[in-house]
Amino acid sequence: xxxxxxxxxxxxxxxxxxxxxxxxxxxxxxxxxxxxxxxxxxxxxxxxxxxxxxxxxxxxxxxxxxxxxxxxxxxxxxxxxxxxxxxxxxxxxxxxxxxxxxxxxxxxxxxxxxxxxxxxxxxxxxxxxxxxxxxxx
Amino acid sequence: xxxxxxxxxxxxxxxxxxxxxxxxxxxxxxxxxxxxxxxxxxxxxxxxxxxxxxxxxxxxxxxxxxxxxxxxxxxxxxxxxxxxxxxxxxxxxxxxxxxxxxxxxxxxxxxxxxxxxxxxxxxxxxxxxxxxxxxxxxxxxxxxxxxxxxxxxxxxxxxxxxxxxxxxxxxxxxxxxxxxxxxxxxxxx
Numbered sequence: 001x002x003x004x005x006x007x008x009x010x011x012x013x014x015x016x017x018x019x020x021x022x023x024x025x026x027x028x029x030x031x032x033x034x035x036x037x038x039x040x041x042x043x044x045x046x047x048x049x050x051x052x053x054x055x056x057x058x059x060x061x062x063x064x065x066x067x068x069x070x071x072x073x074x075x076x077x078x079x080x081x082x083x084x085x086x087x088x089x090x091x092x093x094x095x096x097x098x099x100x101x102x103x104x105x106x107x108x109x110x111x112x113x114x115x116x117x118x119x120x121x122x123x124x125x126x127x128x129x130x131x132x133x134x135x136x137x
Numbered sequence: 138x139x140x141x142x143x144x145x146x147x148x149x150x151x152x153x154x155x156x157x158x159x160x161x162x163x164x165x166x167x168x169x170x171x172x173x174x175x176x177x178x179x180x181x182x183x184x185x186x187x188x189x190x191x192x193x194x195x196x197x198x199x200x201x202x203x204x205x206x207x208x209x210x211x212x213x214x215x216x217x218x219x220x221x222x223x224x225x226x227x228x229x230x231x232x233x234x235x236x237x238x239x240x241x242x243x244x245x246x247x248x249x250x251x252x253x254x255x256x257x258x259x260x261x262x263x264x265x266x267x268x269x270x271x272x273x274x275x276x277x278x279x280x281x282x283x284x285x286x287x288x289x290x291x292x293x294x295x296x297x298x299x300x301x302x303x304x305x306x307x308x309x310x311x312x313x314x315x316x317x318x319x320x321x322x323x324x325x326x
Contacts, residue, residue, distance in 0.1 A: 005166045006201040010208015011215065013159050018216045018247075020152030021226050025248040030232040032308075032315035038227075041149030042156065043289055049157025050171070050294030057161060064168035072170045075282055075292050077299035085280025086288070086306020092273025093307060094314035095266045095322075097248060099285040100174040100278060103271075104206045106247065108213025113253050117271035118177075122186070124275025125177045129191030135280065 017105045025097025032094055081137040092121075144221045159286075160294055167201055172287030174278035175199070176206040239323040251326050262325040273310075281306060 020042055021027050031039035056062070057070045064070055093099055096117050098106060103121065106114040128135075147155075160171045180203070181187060182196035216222070224245050233244060243250045250257075257263045278284045281303045283292060289307070292300025 002167060002201060003204050006204040007208045007211070009159065009162055009166065010205040010210075011212035012162075012208075013156070013205075014209035014212025015216050015220075016147070016152060016155045016212075017209065018213045019147045019220070019222075020149075020156070021146040021247070022152070022156075023213070023247055024226045024228075025253065026226045026228045026232065026236070026244070028311075029236065029315055029319070030228045032311045033232060033235065035229045035231045035235075038146075038149050042153035043285070045150060045153030046157035046290050047293045049154045050160035050290055051296070053158070053161035054164075054294055057164060062165070064165055066168060068168055070164045070168065072164060072291075072295065074295045074297045075288070075299050077297070077302075078282065079299070079302055082281050082288075082299045082302040083306045085277050085282065086303035087277070087310040087313075088273050088306075089277025089281055089284060089303075090307040090310020090312075091314050092270045092275075092277055092310075093285070094311040094319070095270025096274060097266075098274070100177060100274060101206070101209055101284075101286055103274070104173075104209040105213040108210040109217050109247055111248060111253060113255055113258065113267065116258070117267045117274070120268045120271030121177050121275030121278075122181050122184075124272040124277070125181050125279050126187045126189070126192075127272070128276045128279040129178075129181070129187055129189040132189075132191055 013101065014105045014108060017102055018109055023098060023102035023105045023109065028094060028097040078137045081135070084136065092124075144223050146223070146227045156290065157294075160291060169201060170287070171291040172202075172283055173206060173209070174274075174284035174287060176202045177275050178279060179203055236323075239320055240326050241323065260325070262322050265322050265325075277310070 017023050027039060030036045062070045103114055103118050163169050163171050179196045179199045182192040226247060241249050241251060252263050252266050288300040288303040
C-alpha cells in the first residue's frame with residue numbers, strides 16, 4: 001500500500017513540475033537572469049507552505065499514517081560539502097536546465113535524450129562515491 | 138480564460154504552494170522527508186555499478202524513493218498524454234530575446250531542440266549541456282547532500298543552515314554558467 005501512495009505522490013509531483021514549467025530549460029535561464037518572478041515565487045511559496053506545515057505538525061504532535069510522531073530530522077551541516085557540492089550542482093542545474101526531479105519528468109514529457117543526462121548523473125554519483133573520503137567536507 | 142488555465146503554465150502562487158504541500162503529504166503518508174536526488178544513489182546501488190563502500194547499504198529500504206521518482210516520470214507522461222499544453226513555454230520576452238541573440242531559434246517545447254535532441258547528441262554544445270551537466274547534477278547533489286527538493290524546499294522549511302549554504306552554492310554555480318559560460322556554449326551550435 002505504501003508503494004502505491006509513493007507512486008501517487010510522485011505522479012502528483014511530476015504533473016505539477018511539468019504544468020508549472022519548472023522542468024523547462026528556458027525557465028531556468030530566465031530565473032538565473034532575473035527576468036521573471038515565476039521560479040522565485042514558486043520556490044519561495046513552496047518553502048513557506050513547507051515550513052508552516054512542519055511547524056503545525058510538530059506543534060500539534062501530528063502522527064503519520066503508520067502512527068509515528070512526525071519529527072523529520074534536519075540535514076546535518078557540512079559547510080564545505082554543502083557549499084562546494086552546491087556550486088557543482090548549480091553548474092549542472094544551469095547546463096541541463098534540470099534538477100533531479102525534472103530529469104525524470106522530462107523523460108516522461110518525451111525528452112528521451114534526458115536519459116543520457118540521468119546516466120551521466122549516476123556516473124557523477126559513482127565518482128563522488130569513490131572520491132568521498134578525499135574531498136573536504 | 139478557462140482553457141488558458143489548463144493549457145497555460147500554472148502561476149507561481151498555485152504551483153509553489155502545491156509543491157510545498159509535498160512536504161506534509163510525504164511526512165503524513167510515508168513519514169519520509171521530501172527529496173529526490175538520493176534516488177540517483179539508490180539507482181546506482183540497485184544496479185551495483187560500483188563496489189565503493191558508499192553503495193554498500195540496503196537500497197531496498199529506500200524503495201519508496203525509487204517508486205516516487207518513477208511516479209514523477211509517470212506524472213509527466215500523463216500530463217503529456219491527457220492535459221493540453223501550450224507549445225511555447227511562457228518565458229518573458231526579455232529571456233526569449235536574449236536567447237535569440239545567442240543563437241536559439243526554436244522556442245517550442247520545454248527545452249531547445251538545438252541542444253536537447255538525439256539528432257544533436259554528438260555536437261559539443263549538447264555534450265556539454267547533457268553529459269557534463271548531468272555529471273555535475275549527480276556529483277554535486279551527493280556532495281552537497283541534496284538538491285532543490287531536499288535542500289531548497291525541505292531543508293529551508295526546517296531552517297537548516299547547511300541547506301542555506303547549499304542553496305547559496307546552487308546559485309553561485311548557476312549564475313556563473315548562465316551569465317559567463319552559456320554564451321560560449323551556445324556559440325558552438
